[in-house]
Amino acid sequence: MNSxxxxxxxxxxxxxxxxxxxxxxRPVRSARVAECRVAIVGFGTVGRSVARILCQSAPGSLRLTxxxxxxxxxxxMEWLPDDVRWTDNVGELLSxxxxxxxxxxxxxxxxxxxxxxALRAGKSVVTANKRLIAHCGPELLELAHQSGRQLAFGASVxxxxxxxxALQDGLAGDRLWQVRGILNGTCNYVLTRMESAxxxxxxxxxEAQKLGFAEADPGEDLDGLDAAxxxxxxxxxxxxxxxxxxxxxxxxxxxxxxxxxxxxxxxGCTIRQVSRAxxxxxxxxxxxxxxxxxxxxxxxxxxxxxxxxxxxxxFGGETVFxxxxxxxxxxAVAVVSDLVSLAKTRGNGARPAAPRAAREFRSxxxxxxxxxxxxxxxxxxIAALATVFSEHQINIDSVLQKPxxxxxxxxxxxxxxxxxxxxxxxxxxxxxxxxxxxQPPVNLPVLN
Amino acid sequence: MNSxxxxxxxxxxxxxxxxxxxxxxRPVRSARVAECRVAIVGFGTVGRSVARILCQSAPGSLRLTxxxxxxxxxxxMEWLPDDVRWTDNVGELLSxxxxxxxxxxxxxxxxxxxxxxALRAGKSVVTANKRLIAHCGPELLELAHQSGRQLAFGASVxxxxxxxxALQDGLAGDRLWQVRGILNGTCNYVLTRMESAxxxxxxxxxEAQKLGFAEADPGEDLDGLDAAxxxxxxxxxxxxxxxxxxxxxxxxxxxxxxxxxxxxxxxGCTIRQVSRAxxxxxxxxxxxxxxxxxxxxxxxxxxxxxxxxxxxxxFGGETVFxxxxxxxxxxAVAVVSDLVSLAKTRGNGARPAAPRAAREFRSxxxxxxxxxxxxxxxxxxIAALATVFSEHQINIDSVLQKPxxxxxxxxxxxxxxxxxxxxxxxxxxxxxxxxxxxQPPVNLPVLN
Numbered sequence: 001m002n003s004x005x006x007x008x009x010x011x012x013x014x015x016x017x018x019x020x021x022x023x024x025x026r027p028v029r030s031a032r033v034a035e036c037r038v039a040i041v042g043f044g045t046v047g048r049s050v051a052r053i054l055c056q057s058a059p060g061s062l063r064l065t066x067x068x069x070x071x072x073x074x075x076x077m078e079w080l081p082d083d084v085r086w087t088d089n090v091g092e093l094l095s096x097x098x099x100x101x102x103x104x105x106x107x108x109x110x111x112x113x114x115x116x117x118a119l120r121a122g123k124s125v126v127t128a129n130k131r132l133i134a135h136c137g138p139e140l141l142e143l144a145h146q147s148g149r150q151l152a153f154g155a156s157v158x159x160x161x162x163x164x165x166a167l168q169d170g171l172a173g174d175r176l177w178q179v180r181g182i183l184n185g186t187c188n189y190v191l192t193r194m195e196s197a198x199x200x201x202x203x204x205x206x207e208a209q210k211l212g213f214a215e216a217d218p219g220e221d222l223d224g225l226d227a228a229x230x231x232x233x234x235x236x237x238x239x240x241x242x243x244x245x246x247x248x249x250x251x252x253x254x255x256x257x258x259x260x261x262x263x264x265x266x267x268g269c270t271i272r273q274v275s276r277a278x279x280x281x282x283x284x285x286x287x288x289x290x291x292x293x294x295x296x297x298x299x300x301x302x303x304x305x306x307x308x309x310x311x312x313x314x315f316g317g318e319t320v321f322x323x324x325x326x327x328x329x330x331x332a333v334a335v336v337s338d339l340v341s342l343a344k345t346r347g348n349g350a351r352p353a354a355p356r357a358a359r360e361f362r363s364x365x366x367x368x369x370x371x372x373x374x375x376x377x378x379x380x381x382i383a384a385l386a387t388v389f390s391e392h393q394i395n396i397d398s399v400l401q402k403p404x405x406x407x408x409x410x411x412x413x414x415x416x417x418x419x420x421x422x423x424x425x426x427x428x429x430x431x432x433x434x435x436x437x438x439q440p441p442v443n444l445p446v447l448n
Numbered sequence: 449m450n451s452x453x454x455x456x457x458x459x460x461x462x463x464x465x466x467x468x469x470x471x472x473x474r475p476v477r478s479a480r481v482a483e484c485r486v487a488i489v490g491f492g493t494v495g496r497s498v499a500r501i502l503c504q505s506a507p508g509s510l511r512l513t514x515x516x517x518x519x520x521x522x523x524x525m526e527w528l529p530d531d532v533r534w535t536d537n538v539g540e541l542l543s544x545x546x547x548x549x550x551x552x553x554x555x556x557x558x559x560x561x562x563x564x565x566a567l568r569a570g571k572s573v574v575t576a577n578k579r580l581i582a583h584c585g586p587e588l589l590e591l592a593h594q595s596g597r598q599l600a601f602g603a604s605v606x607x608x609x610x611x612x613x614a615l616q617d618g619l620a621g622d623r624l625w626q627v628r629g630i631l632n633g634t635c636n637y638v639l640t641r642m643e644s645a646x647x648x649x650x651x652x653x654x655e656a657q658k659l660g661f662a663e664a665d666p667g668e669d670l671d672g673l674d675a676a677x678x679x680x681x682x683x684x685x686x687x688x689x690x691x692x693x694x695x696x697x698x699x700x701x702x703x704x705x706x707x708x709x710x711x712x713x714x715x716g717c718t719i720r721q722v723s724r725a726x727x728x729x730x731x732x733x734x735x736x737x738x739x740x741x742x743x744x745x746x747x748x749x750x751x752x753x754x755x756x757x758x759x760x761x762x763f764g765g766e767t768v769f770x771x772x773x774x775x776x777x778x779x780a781v782a783v784v785s786d787l788v789s790l791a792k793t794r795g796n797g798a799r800p801a802a803p804r805a806a807r808e809f810r811s812x813x814x815x816x817x818x819x820x821x822x823x824x825x826x827x828x829x830i831a832a833l834a835t836v837f838s839e840h841q842i843n844i845d846s847v848l849q850k851p852x853x854x855x856x857x858x859x860x861x862x863x864x865x866x867x868x869x870x871x872x873x874x875x876x877x878x879x880x881x882x883x884x885x886x887q888p889p890v891n892l893p894v895l896n
Contacts, residue, residue, distance in 0.1 A: 053763060057623055154618070160764035162618025169792075170602070170610025170618070173784025175505055298770075301749070315501060316608035316781035319771035322746075324764060333764035336621025344617075345793060 036343040039066035039093045041114065042104035046128060046155075048077070049332035050102060055081060060340035066093055090114050094121040100342055102335055103127040112136055119147045126338045128155035128331055134229035134245050137236065150345075152338035157230040158183065158307040160330025161323040162337060167238035167311055174313030178278040179238045180447075183230040183288075185305030185326045186214040186221035187253050187273035191290070192303050195261045195270055201254065213305050213326075224250035224288035227275045231286060235277040238311055241284050243277060247361045251289035255442045260372060263400050263413045264292050267370065267446070270300045274447055283360040292370050292446040298322070299447075364422040368397065368446040371414050371428070375436045377407040385414065385431060392427040394419045409438055421445065484791040487514035487541045489562065490552035494576060494603075496525070497780035498550060503529060508788035514541055538562050542569040548790055550783055551575040560584055567595045574786045576603035576779055582677035582693050585684065598793075600786035605678040606631065606755040608778025609771040610785060615686035615759055622761030626726040627686045628895075631678040631736075633753030633774045634662040634669035635701050635721035639738070640751050643709045643718055649702065661753050661774075672698035672736035675723045679734060683725040686759055689732050691725060695809045699737035703890045708820060711848050711861040712740050715818065715894070718748045722895055731808040740818050740894040746770070747895075812870040816845065816894040819862050819876070823884045825855040833862065833879060840875040842867045857886055869893065 038054060040047050047067070054064040066085045067074075074086040087093070090110075093101055094117055101118045105111045106129050115125050115132070125144070127133065133140070133153045144151040154164045158181070167176065182188050186208055193204040205222070208214035220226045228248040235243040253273050264271050269292040277286040293299040298320050302308045307325025312318050324330040375381055382399060389396060394416055401412040416424065428441055486502060488495045495517070502512040514533045515522075522534040535541070538558075541549055542565055549566045553559045554577050563573050563580070573592070575581065581588070581601045592599040602612045606629070615624065630636050634656050641652040653670070656662035668674045676696040683691040701721050712719050717740040725734040741747040746768050750756045755773025760766050772778040823829055830847060837844060842864055849860035864872065876889055 049763070053621060059620060160619075160622070160761075161767055162614050165618045166610050166614055166769075169789055170613045170785055171608075171781065172507060172788035173501060173786075174608070174781040313608075313781065315497070315777040317772050317778060319609055319769070321614075321767070321769055323767035329763040330765060333619065333622040333761065337618055338621070340620035341617055 035061050035063045036100060036339070037065045037098045038062055038100050038102060038339060039068060039096070039098040040064065040102045040104060041068040041090060041093070042106070043067055043069035043072045043077075044104065045328035046331045046335065047102075047104045049328040050104070050335050051080060051084075053332055053336050054339075055079075059336060060343040062336070062339050062343055066096060066098055068093055090117075094118060094123070098123060100124045100126055100339060102339070103129060104335070105129075106131065108132055108135060112140075115140060115151070116143060119143050119149050119151065122147065122149060124150040124152075124342050126152045126155075126335055126342065128153070128335060130156040130226070130229045130233060134232045137233065138242060150342055152342060153233070154338045155331050155334035157233050158309060158321070158323070159325040159327065160333045161307055161309065161321050161325060162334065163234065163309045163321045164237045165337075165341070166319075166321055167234065171238070171311055171313060171316065171319060174311075174316045176238045176311050176313045177280070178276065178312040179231075179234050179309065180274060180276040180278075180299065180312075181231075181234065181309035182272055182299060182302045182307055183234075183275045183309075183325070184221050184224075184227040184273055185307065186218060187227070188302055188307075189213045189305050190222070191253065191256065191271055191273065194256070194258050198258050198261075200258055201256065222254055223252040224248075224273070224275075227273060227288040228286075231275040231277055231288060234275075234309065235284070235286060239277055239279055239284070241277075241279065241359045243284065243286055243361075247284075247286055248275075248277075249285075249287035249289065249363060251287075253290045255440075256290050256444075257372075257411075257442070259402075259411050260370075260442065260444070262402060263372065263411075264370070265295075266400050266402075267292065267398075267415060268296075269294055269370075269446065271444065272299050272302065274299060276447070279359065283362045285362040285365050287365070290444055292444055294448065297448070364420055365445070366418050366420055367448075368418050369416040369421070369424055370444045370446055371416070371424075372411055372442040373414070373437060374409060374411045374439045376438055377410045378436060381436050384434065384436075388427050388430050389414075389416070392423050394424060394427060415446070483509050483511045484548060484787070485513045485546045486510055486548050486550060486787060487516060487544070487546040488512065488550045488552060489516040489538060489541070490554070491515055491517035491520045491525075492552065493776035494779045494783065495550075495552045497776040498552070498783050499528060499532075501780055501784050502787075503527075507784060508791040510784070510787050510791055513546055514544060516541055538565075542566060542571070546571060548572045548574055548787060550787070551577060552783075553577075554579065556580055556583060560588075563588060563599070564591060567591050567597050567599065570595065570597060572598040572600075572790055574600045574603075574783055574790065576601070576783055578604040578674070578677045578681060582680045585681065586690060598790055600790060601681070602786045603779050603782035605681050606757060606769070606771070607773040607775065608781045609755055609757065609769050609773060610782065611682065611757045611769045612685045613785075613789070614767075614769055615682065619686070619759055619761060619764065619767060622759075622764045624686045624759050624761045625728070626724065626760040627679075627682050627757065628722060628724040628726075628747065628760075629679075629682065629757035630720055630747060630750045630755055631682075631723045631757075631773070632669050632672075632675040632721055633755065634666060635675070636750055636755075637661045637753050638670070639701065639704065639719055639721065642704070642706050646706050646709075648706055649704065670702055671700040672696075672721070672723075675721060675736040676734075679723040679725055679736060682723075682757065683732070683734060687725060687727055687732070689725075689727065689807045691732065691734055691809075695732075695734055696723075696725075697733075697735035697737065697811060699735075701738045703888075704738050704892075705820075705859075705890070707850075707859050708818075708890065708892070710850060711820065711859075712818070713743075714848055714850075715740065715863060716744075717742055717818075717894065719892065720747050720750065722747060724895070727807065731810045733810040733813050735813070738892055740892055742896065745896070812868055813893070814866050814868055815896075816866050817864040817869070817872055818892045818894055819864070819872075820859055820890040821862070821885060822857060822859045822887045824886050825858045826884060829884050832882060832884075836875050836878050837862075837864070840871050842872060842875060863894070
């Protein structure tokens with residue numbers, strides 16, 4: 001009854017039996033259970049976890065055949081089966097019989113060139129490399145397509161949470177117009193520690209570093225570059241727009257202080273680094289920034305290094321995905337899931353849907369805002385500020401001032417009704433030189 | 449470079465050009481954009497929403513070509529394009545050139561026989577029919593496989609939340625051992641209304657009926673049959689065990705009273721209808737029952753008719769999926785997503801992974817428990833109860849009694865440390881005849 005040809009013993013559509021017969025050791029099994037031969041390049045935490053899962057569970061007829069590592073010595077990996085070949089030469093994999101190369105080295109180069117060579121050599125590729133996919137994803141996908149192979153990167157965003165396949169496939173029937181999320185575990189750890197224990201920013205960062213959640217140089221995390229790369233990947237998968245990392249507005253969380261959580265709570269909110277991309281009226285807005293979110297929002301409930309993504313569609317409304325966004329094992333689950341999927345479609349899965357249309361990128365957005373001013377107190381400060389905001393047609397919603405701070409360095413907050421972020425910035429530009437400010441205002445949107 | 453044959457103009461691998469050429473009207477388009485012809489059987493809320501999405505967005509080259517309905521008259525559906533053929537005869541679809549039949553009639557028969565006939569006639573099938581899939585899923589999947597066609601049922605559980613594909617594919621790299629969820633919107637609506645507004649059970653059910661969340665006969669929802677069918681489907685997808693609906697322990701939510709929410713809150717909990725299936729030590733336990741869940745748990749946060757699923761894996765930990773579990777549009781999104789996926793793999797997607805192993809089913813489980821007694825008060829009641837529990841080696845954790853209730857009908861609660869549910873039932877069997885009880889004890893597990 002099945003008029004499609006059965007898969008050959010090779011999962012990826014090349015000359016039948018090439019690999020299996022060439023080794024001449026294993027019996028040729030029925031076509032349905034043919035092996036998919038996997039090589040891992042990069043044998044850090046994630047690589048080892050992928051290897052462990054492959055060796056323990058062998059899901060989907062996957063077989064680990066090669067590991068390529070320059071830093072790790074094979075002798076340290078006693079648990080690895082004897083028939084896994086160890087090499088420090090990526091070139092050896094390209095001329096081998098592996099079907100899929102798992103790239104876990106990270107960074108733009110040489111990972112990018114390795115992936116290009118692998119695809120050209122007829123290998124499919126699975127990668128967790130968010131930076132590379134964010135910057136070169138469309139080009140690499142095109143190359144994979146031209147080579148008749150596949151490129152999968154489910155592990156590049158939100159670790160173990162299968163959000164890329166959910167956006168691309170699970171919600172393919174909807175017209176998604178917004179993707180929001182908590183995509184950076186370091187920032188979320190820092191902000192939730194400040195929130196729950198009142199830990200100052202610098203101390204929370206240090207804690208995260210000690211626990212291995214933050215890099216020695218945490219700039220990419222704190223200033224939003226890491227999340228912007230992930231957001232670009234998510235926006236392509238979900239909104240089908242070719243968003244680049246540089247199209248994403250970025251604001252650091254470094255300005256957020258413990259006192260902001262106290263004021264936020266008075267407004268029924270907390271503070272999170274929120275990544276969001278949304279389409280409206282034919283244009284796209286994308287940003288990664290600290291923002292106030294209502295305490296009842298799913299965004300507010302994400303604790304520690306967890307990740308969460310909310311996809312909003314025209315038909316299905318909001319769908320929420322959350323789980324462990326980082327760590328060796330969850331990320332390895334995403335890698336192995338991609339491998340299983342590749343093996344299922346025998347490397348011949350469909351090309352991801354093309355972008356809907358070229359879009360304009362907006363840099364402005366409307367929302368309520370929270371601005372904290374820190375001043376040397378004297379009479380007339382509120383009046384001076386209110387005059388500037390009034391000139392810019394910005395409506396003040398409330399003024400919050402907690403007792404107990406010294407007059408020489410007094411923090412207070414103005415909450416604004418929904419206004420243009422750009423116009424608010426213009427007003428703040430006029431305010432920054434005013435002599436009573438002892439540090440620049442801290443401006444956070446309030447997102448619903 | 450692509451050594452796989454390009455798809456023919458027919459997405460599903462039958463004789464090339466059969467459909468397109470037979471009609472003789474449309475130009476043969478490039479193979480890459482060949483249409484996937486869709487027929488909808490059953491034109492209620494979901495069917496109309498599927499039709500609207502297909503006509504508005506035409507995702508994945510899907511084209512609605514036929515609608516089969518006995519109840520609805522075509523004249524009432526003015527918005528439907530003229531070239532969509534209307535019929536009241538399912539047989540006409542089987543001999544037509546449609547590629548996929550979307551079954552939205554529901555129920556075991558005649559839907560089951562239609563699906564069997566469709567698969568035998570070389571059509572793939574997409575269905576939202578949880579009852580049929582719960583009862584006959586494995587048989588129908590086998591038939592689909594033998595026929596070289598596909599059967600997809602992403603809409604059968606949790607409506608718009610793409611949880612079946614997430615369990616089967618997105619988390620394929622993990623070894624899932626537990627699936628828990630809030631799978632019945634009616635029960636969750638009723639329980640959250642009792643929780644938030646103190647509405648009595650019967651009134652909350654009536655409200656749900658008025659709002660269209662509950663059927664005229666809500667028994668299938670309240671007594672757990674609906675959720676048990678969904679749980680069976682989820683357990684197959686996630687745990688890969690052949691769980692039948694009858695293997696699921698079921699308890700009605702009818703015994704839960706508004707007062708239980710007050711006592712639950714004293715224990716830091718609320719009450720939800722929780723569906724769960726878990727493997728341990730080679731056996732499977734599955735249940736749908738009202739249970740106490742901690743207020744901080746994702747299960748506690750599900751409001752109204754939302755659905756939520758938590759998958760727990762050996763490697764990736766907990767991954768949470770939530771969104772709108774019912775309603776025409778979200779369910780239609782799930783149907784169309786299945787259609788897009790079928791069109792992508794050209795009806796030739798891989799067979800879902802086989803069950804891991806035959807498993808034993810357990811009917812007992814260990815957990816802390818909450819039992820509410822309603823008594824005609826007199827001295828010695830606690831002592832009488834404590835004696836029975838002590839005889840059964842069950843440890844009491846605390847006794848809660850709120851003031852303000854009449855002595856003639858006094859509710860109080862005993863919270864138990866983790867114990868066997870079966871042993872606790874044995875103890876309660878001894879207690880039920882005691883003369884001071886004015887209604888049977890209400891026994892709810894406390895789940896973490």
